[in-house]
Amino acid sequence: MVRRIPRGRVATYGQIAELAQASGPRQVGYALHALPEAHDVPWHRVVNARGTISLRSGLGGEAHQHALLKAEAVEFDANGRIDLDRFRWKKR
């Protein structure tokens, strides 16, 4: 499901959970954390409901994700948050 997120767009955990028919936002996050090394999943396009990066473990990856998104023209405000009204992926 995460693979469906187009470049330059982001989705929330809850959104993915719903579309992927997962049993909850946490499972989505859990799944992404457990991604195999050889993945082709743009996990960086997934953020929490507030539009912020929430990597609980392995800090530093936060900056990485920020960079990846920035490379796809996703903008962050002064608080490091994404304007979901503009960048949230609307499955369509």
Next chain:
DNA sequence: AGCCTGACTCGGA
């Protein structure tokens, strides 16, 4: 089976 933990979310203050 019970208990703890976690890339979350939602409602109330």
Next chain:
DNA sequence: CTCCGAGCCAGGC
């Protein structure tokens, strides 16, 4: 709008 607390489900011990 932000901060807290409770609710969630699955996985490892």
